[in-house]
Amino acid sequence: MEELYTLEREVGRGSYGVVFEGRIAKTGLRVAIKRLPCSNPECIELYLQELWAMRATAKIHVNVIALHSCLLQTGPRSLKTLKPGKLPLPLVESVLKGTVSSSPQNQEEMTPQQDTHRKTNSVSTLKDKTNTIQTRAKTPHKTTKPDPSQTITPKRPQSRGRKRPAEREENRRGPLRCLALWLVMEYCDGGDLNQYLLSRPPDTQNNHSVVKQLCSAMDFLHGLGITHRDLKPDNVLVCETPKGPVVKVADFGLSKMSDGQVDGDCTKQHFSSICGSDFYMAPEVWGGLTYSAQADIFSLGVMFWAVLERITFVEEGSTKELLGAYVCKGRSGWLMPLGEALWENADLQLCIPMKFKRAPPLPPPPGPATCTLLLEMLASNPDARPRADQLEARVCSALEEDSH
Known part of the structure; x- marks a missing residue:
């Protein structure tokens, strides 16, 4: 190395x-x-x-x-x-x-x-709901040692008339x-999106820039037939530049790449493995239904809402503050992921902008056009959500309209 x-x-x-x-x-x-x-x-x-x-x-x-x-x-x-x-x-x-x-x-x-062809009949058992990076050190992963019981390959005696090169270590073992x-x-020197945004006072211009850049990244990935399946602020890294933050979508461990876009439309490629992170998963994923790349649009909607309004929560058993929108249930204020709430009640009316539970200091709430777009991105019906190739233009138009 x-x-x-x-x-x-x-x-x-x-x-x-x-x-x-x-x-x-x-x-x-x-x-x-x-x-x-x-x-x-x-x-x-x-x-x-x-x-x-x-x-x-x-x-x-x-x-x-x-x-x-x-x-x-x-x-x-x-x-x-x-x-x-x-x-x-x-x-x-x-x-x-x-x-x-x-x-x-x-x-x-x-x-x-070649592997895609051989892997057609294999069964996937992937299920990851908490892929959050841990900040405290854990016991280092142990590397697998060669099994001493394995049979060592017999060696031929060296020829006296010809010098053989020394065998590599792995050959002998x-x-x-x-x-x-x-x-x-x-x-990326700015850490993840949680660290970058929550360590600074609200900046509307930076927030809008982050949202637009994520739209561009999603259009690119979906255009290649890649469904990320675990979009969340932890999996968005930030590079600091003199012109502002440049965000990078990362961590493709749960992603799926289609062999080719179905009829030129990657939203027709369907998946069944339940994977992702609770507060960003789409209703159809929560319900165990087949889903498409439109599940990524729902995850983006949760992120956009949280970024624009600075909405945060703390996961049970953790002290780390995370960006993410949710629904409050009951008098105790129990937090319920949006996808889970919409799966239980597809007619649930989301309150955008959120009137409470925002992290101070508070940025100005999103305008009417942006709120309408967020509601479309968070629709229970995947077909009602805008597609990735439409999203950037829609976001720019809504932000421009609200600025006036």
Whole structure:
């Protein structure tokens, strides 16, 4: 690793891996390096989904996190750079077989297209409702050690008449094991959207800029056939610039990438796995129905409402303040996710702007045109929500109308 990158400090730790701040050894460019331990098939499936999605965005959109490279760790000090458009076959086998498989050194890599064909009959057991980054350190992930009981490949005696090159360490130890994937990405110095906005006084211009940029990112991703499925402020990173914040959609572990847009419309691609984070999940996801990319639009609606009005909540068992809209139930003021409330009552009337439970200092409430658009984005019926390719123009028009 030291020959390619230097790790300087840990900046985030979640359920699936650790993120470090680092630098490219040759250029000194600051990067974020995420280590994803390949300890079980369920985690590996998430990692491969994230890798596919990030490689598909190689055109690089300013509001989508950029992937510089991906490395496969096969030993304590052994890293292999993965070729573009290829996936490591042993990891693909681990997902298909449901067990972590070791791989001979000469096993080939598989393209995402080939794996999609083989994976048609595999059953996905993904369900992630709390993918929030933890700020306190946990016990580091343990890497998988080679099994000493494995049979060591017999060696031929050296020929006296010809000197053979020294065998590599991994050859002597037998079959390789995929210990971890390392994703090298662009570094964002502003933290996530929660940290960036809530650590500053309300700034209407910045809020509007964030909303517009997220619209542009979603249009780009849906145009590529990528449904994110876990949009929330924790998964939006911020780069600080002299002209204001530049936001980057990140964390594609739960994303799904369609083989091709169905009749040119990615909203016709349907999914069934219940995944996401409670306060941002769409009603149809809460209800266990099949859903489309329009579930992302609902998640954006929750985020936009929270950003524009500075609405926050604290999850049970946590002290971290998070941006997110909700419904208050009962006299105790129990917080209920919007998606869950709308699933229980599709005719529920949402009060936009919200009159209470906003975090001080308070920004001015959104105007009538913006409120109308938010209600459309948060509609119980997915077909009533605007599509991603319409959203940016709609948002700009509403903000412009309200400014007068």
